[in-house]
Amino acid sequence: xxxHNFSAGPCILPQEVLEKSAQAVLSFDDGLSxxxxxxxxxxxxxxxxxxxxxxxxxLGLEGKGxxxxxxxxxxxxxxxxxxxxxxxxxxxxxxxxxxxxxAIKEAKLYGDILEVGSSKEANFNYIPKGYKIPTDADYFHCxxxxxxxxxxxKSFPKxxxxxxxxxxxxxxxxxxxxxKFDLIYAGAQKNMGPAGTTLVVVKEEILGKVTRKIPSMMDxxxxxxxxxxxxxxxxxxxxxxxxxLEWLKSLGGIEAIEKENFKKARLxxxxxxxxxxxxxxxxxxxxxxxxxxxxxxxxxxxxxxxxMWKEAGINGLNGHRSVGGYRASMYNALPLESVATLVDVxxxxxxxx
Ligand SMILES: *Cc1c(COP(=O)(O)O)cnc(C)c1O
Numbered sequence: 001x002x003x004h005n006f007s008a009g010p011c012i013l014p015q016e017v018l019e020k021s022a023q024a025v026l027s028f029d030d031g032l033s034x035x036x037x038x039x040x041x042x043x044x045x046x047x048x049x050x051x052x053x054x055x056x057x058x059l060g061l062e063g064k065g066x067x068x069x070x071x072x073x074x075x076x077x078x079x080x081x082x083x084x085x086x087x088x089x090x091x092x093x094x095x096x097x098x099x100x101x102x103a104i105k106e107a108k109l110y111g112d113i114l115e116v117g118s119s120k121e122a123n124f125n126y127i128p129k130g131y132k133i134p135t136d137a138d139y140f141h142c143x144x145x146x147x148x149x150x151x152x153x154k155s156f157p158k159x160x161x162x163x164x165x166x167x168x169x170x171x172x173x174x175x176x177x178x179x180k181f182d183l184i185y186a187g188a189q190k191n192m193g194p195a196g197t198t199l200v201v202v203k204e205e206i207l208g209k210v211t212r213k214i215p216s217m218m219d220x221x222x223x224x225x226x227x228x229x230x231x232x233x234x235x236x237x238x239x240x241x242x243x244x245l246e247w248l249k250s251l252g253g254i255e256a257i258e259k260e261n262f263k264k265a266r267l268x269x270x271x272x273x274x275x276x277x278x279x280x281x282x283x284x285x286x287x288x289x290x291x292x293x294x295x296x297x298x299x300x301x302x303x304x305x306x307x308m309w310k311e312a313g314i315n316g317l318n319g320h321r322s323v324g325g326y327r328a329s330m331y332n333a334l335p336l337e338s339v340a341t342l343v344d345v346x347x348x349x350x351x352x353x
Contacts, residue, residue: 004338007316008147008291008329009169010189013240014247017333021240034239039232047235048228051242055199058245058253059178067224069200070238075099075168075187078198079106081218082141082164082183087111088210092137096153097124097146098322099166107141110212116140123323124149126283137161139182139206145170147190148320150293150327151286156180162206170290171199172248173332174258182206191290191331193241196234248332257332264330264339265289271343275350277301281323295325301353309345317342 005012021034028034029043037044048070055068071077079102083091089111093104095118107113114137117128124146133140139162145152147169156163162182171186178184182203189195200220207221216222222230228238251257269287272280272294281293296302309317319325328342 003313003315004341005315005334006328006330006338006342008190008320008327009187010195011191011329011331012333013193013244014333017240017243017247020243021236024239025236035236039229039235044235045229047239047242048233051238051245052228054242054245054249055201058172058248059184059201061178061201064179064203065205066201066203069202069220069223070197070228070233070241071200071223072197072234074195075166075185075198076102077218078166078185078200079103080109081200081220082139082185083107083110084210084212084214084218085207085220086139086162086164086183086210088138090114090134090137092116092133092140094118094128094131094140094142095120096127096143096151097149099147099168100141100143103141103143103166111138119151124151125281127151127153127286133157133159133161135160139164141165145288145290147291147329148327149323150280150282150288150291152288152290154286162203169331170288172245172254172257173261173290175254188237188241193244194237196237197241199241244333260336261289261330261332264334264336265292267336267339267343268292268328268330271346275346277350277353278346281325290330292328292330293319293323293325294328295319301349304352305345305349308349309342312341312345314338314342314345 024034029037052068056062056066087110092114095101095115104113116133117131119126119128140159141164143166164183165181167184168186169190171191173191184201186199188197202220272278277297278294279297317326319327
């Protein structure tokens with residue numbers, strides 16, 4: 001039986017993507033494996049070009065002065081790359097969870113960081129509102145979806161300074177006006193591909209403005225000028241991400257997947273709200289469509305609930321240690337049927353209790 005994979009990351013990928021990428025490892029270009037040919041071969045350059053073009057096309061950013069780069073070092077490396085490339089004096093950050101917190105910590109190595117809002121005092125169970133961003137900050141940084149706490153920003157400020165966003169766990173999941181953002185980054189392994197590459201979408205005009213010397217591997221301009229081929233790119237991760245983006249396009253793009261994601265989230269949260277044995281963690285207005293965090297109202301039911309969902313073929317449901325309880329991650333490739341299976345188990349627990 002195929003598992004219902006609710007893993008928070010690395011996460012579920014479409015079955016056809018797994019099959020095609022496995023095939024490419026065996027035979028890709030003229031009988032050679034994808035992972036044993038030169039990254040400068042025509043076959044791989046086509047992959048990189050296609051992956052970048054698809055990313056921009058799906059985000060509606062083609063021909064708008066953006067570059068899509070496939071880099072390494074995870075989203076965690078972007079925490080410092082953002083500061084190295086954009087921070088001259090002072091930047092504004094919104095602190096909505098562990099990942100924002102880490103981004104702030106790294107950026108502080110390179111300048112003054114103003115935390116314009118934080119929900120730390122409430123263990124990040126909501127998104128701060130009404131915060132003020134100084135107009136003289138070098139940029140504003142936020143995290144669109146808080147993977148661990150299950151909150152998601154539903155709106156973004158309109159600014160005259162660059163808007164930078166960590167979209168690791170909800171990129172390509174919902175329609176947004178992506179042209180409001182000047183720099184978006186996302187580790188592939190949450191909603192796009194395997195671990196090993198990080199997508200950076202950057203508006204070229206914001207680069208080259210800081211006075212510091214930037215090490216080449218950290219310099220977005222170097223990577224942009226070299227079409228993500230300054231050094232050997234993570235060929236397997238880029239190829240698999242390209243396949244996922246092709247899959248998404250064939251389904252009808254972000255608009256189509258957003259409808260499915262809303263259906264899954266509605267089903268999940270209505271069970272959490274209606275079933276008296278469960279309670280949600282995140283503030284209702286800020287709930288994530290990607291990661292639903294919840295717990296049992298009575299811990300004595302844990303043993304039976306855990307046995308029941310495992311029996312139903314569900315995997316990856318345990319919450320992050322900083323929140324506890326459960327977390328159902330419902331990324332693009334998770335079918336509605338998997339959420340329906342989980343909801344059935346939750347209602348079965350209520351009938352039996
Ligand atoms: C997982 C995650 C990260 C860290 O990504 P790495 O690729 O492991 O460095 C950063 N931000 C968010 C929102 C995440 O979900």
